[in-house]
Amino acid sequence: MTALISSADRIFVAGHRGMAGSAICRALQRAGYGQVLTASRTELDLLDGAAVQRWFAAQRPTVVVLAAAKVGGIHANSTYPADFLLENLKIQTHVIETAWRQGVKRLLFLGSSCIYPKFAEQPIREEALLCGALEPTNEWYAIAKITGIKLCAALRLQHGFDAISLMPTNLYGPGDNYHPTNSHVLPALIRRFHEAAERGDASVICWGSGSPFREFLHADDLGEACVFALERWRPQPNDLQHLNVGTGVDLTIKQLAEAVADATGFQGDILWDTTQPDGTPKKQLDVSRMAALGWRARIPLSEGLRSTVQLFREQLDQQLVRL
Known part of the structure; x- marks a missing residue:
């Protein structure tokens, strides 16, 4: 099969300093x-539409990967709902519309598994989109991402613009955000258990009951999936489908906390608030469509978690961790 992109393409990765964007850059280079x-x-404020237009006109990208977004966990989404909705809508509209108007041949938009209904049938198939109410703790971010997916679909349907969307599950790995309140669950647990192990604490308190199930994908697996989709996946003009990207395997937050405790060397008790x-x-993705195309995740959580903890500690010593 002839690849849909080539080495001659000028590929713009928006959000290259983030965890997903940096992984995509590494995968493209590999x-x-x-x-x-x-x-x-x-150099480029994606919230400024005129600046985005000028940058595209000057740099002439032929392929665009939109990995830029305002992201955060439950606390951040609950505290800044307007920011999450407004900023993500602006970023998406500016980049996607400009790419279409300036003749970009291929665009890949990264969504998030939070776009699916809170009580979607498990594992979640792509068809579950807009079939139920969202999880209230991140609905603002989810609504923005759904809008991005639909904008790509509308431009494909009306104008034949080759815009595709991938929906990754929860990511972890190099470049993650370890802020104590604004980070996602896995980096928050890594920081919390690392610090507790360093201090010799007798216990660590984690939020919630520990009973929800979550699926985790290493960022480098996502990077490979994005390159794979750019090279090989072209839906038909009337096919508004997006594709899930994940491992197809989940575990409880309690099991995750125990795995992080083991990886960081914490030997105390885990308490639940x-x-x-x-x-x-529960939020497990059905990844059968990507598998049918020939792509599967390669990095098991046990391996990825240990390498992530090791990298976190190395970068912490060098003051390179995003705190």
Whole structure:
């Protein structure tokens, strides 16, 4: 099969400093794509539509990967709902519309598994989108992401713009955010258990009951999935389908906490603050469509977790961790 992108393409990765964007850059470089374009926030403010248009006109990307987003966990989503909705809508609209208007040949938009209904049938198939109510603790981010998916689908349907969307499950790995309140569950647990192990604490308190199930995908697996989709997946013009990207395997938050404790060397007790929200009870993606195309995740959680903890500690010593 002839690849849908080539080494001659100028590939713009928006959000290249984030966990997903940096992993996509690494995957593109491993695959031999030498013209990967990036721009820091000081070089290009994606919230400024006119600036985005000028940058595209000057740099002339032929392929775009939109991995930029305002992200955060339950606390951040609950505290800044307007910011999550407004900023993500602006970023998506500016980049996707400009890419279409300026003749970009292929665009990949990264969504999130939080787009699916809170009580979707498990594992979650792509058809579950908009079939039920969202999880309230991250609905603002989810609504923005759904809008991005639908914008890509609408441009494909009305104008034939080759825009595709991938829905990754929860990510972890190099470049993650370890902020104590604004990070996602896995990096928050890594930081909490690392610090507890360093202090010799007798116990660690985790939020919720520990009973919800979650699925985790290493960022480098996502990077490989994005390159795979860019090269090989082209839906038909009237096919509004997006594709899930995950491992197809989940575990409880309690099991995750125990795995993080083991990886960080914490030997105390794990306590659960059940006054805090659990979020969606289960969120496992059906990844059969990506598997049918020939792609599967390669990095098991046990291996990825240990390498992530090791990298976290190395970068912490060098003051390179995003705290």
